[in-house]
Amino acid sequence: MGTVVDAAPIKETNGSLAEKKPTVVFVLGGPGSGKGTQCANIVKHFGYTHLSAGDLLRAEIKSGSENGTMIQNMIKEGKIVPSEVTIKLLQRAIEESGNEKFLIDGFPRNEENRAAFEAVTGIEPSVVLFFDCPEEEMEKRLLSRNEGRVDDNIETIRKRFRVFLESSIPVIQYYESKEKVRKIDAARPVEEVFESVKAVFTPKSEKAD
């Protein structure tokens, strides 16, 4: 069967999200770099709502949605799901949250994600966190994650690494050119990484001299 995507236009809420002026931080980094782990810490300390694009897509599969099979197949292959599907899930989660500060984890994964999100929502990120980690360390973490994810096997992990290099790094470079990227050395223990993350979220006036 061909790819199923919702035929309804996703522009229904166009502009309204931007009018609410939410603060959005994109959280990027290779598979297993620790995005989800650090987002959980940021939520506790700084009151953001964590929206993981991968988690939203996995929930969509479980919900029995008509796009479930397509999403499942793409995740198994380490491929990126069409932007209209992922953006719709993100828009809904933002609108339902009641918060105005969001960590959007694992999105945008490619140029199509980036441009479509901006066009549809009118939102630009205030900051882009980039968790920088060597592949060897990410591979070790993913192979011992034990959460039963269909993509945590060596064959899919290698495909995800390739997609990250080919499609996601250019997005990080785009935001570097806009001076929005805060690069974090993610190869250290969780607590040390979070010390660097905290510095990004702490206003200059509150930092010790």
Ligand SMILES: Nc1ncnc2c1ncn2[C@@H]1O[C@H](COP(=O)(O)OP(=O)(O)OP(=O)(O)O)[C@@H](O)[C@H]1O
């Ligand atoms: N700094 C760290 N040192 C060692 N292990 C870590 C570190 N950060 C996270 N982990 C572990 O590595 C695994 C992957 O972490 P996490 O799920 O946060 O990564 P992710 O970037 O969200 O990955 P994905 O892109 O696949 O969702 C988890 O088992 C987590 O407990």
Ligand SMILES: Nc1ccn([C@H]2C[C@H](O)[C@@H](COP(=O)(O)O)O2)c(=O)n1
């Ligand atoms: N913007 C996104 C984010 C995720 N996906 C798919 C493809 C990924 O390999 C998978 C898992 O994401 P993760 O939990 O590792 O962030 O979900 C996508 O297609 N588009």
Ligand SMILES: [Mg+2]
């Ligand atoms: Mg994750």
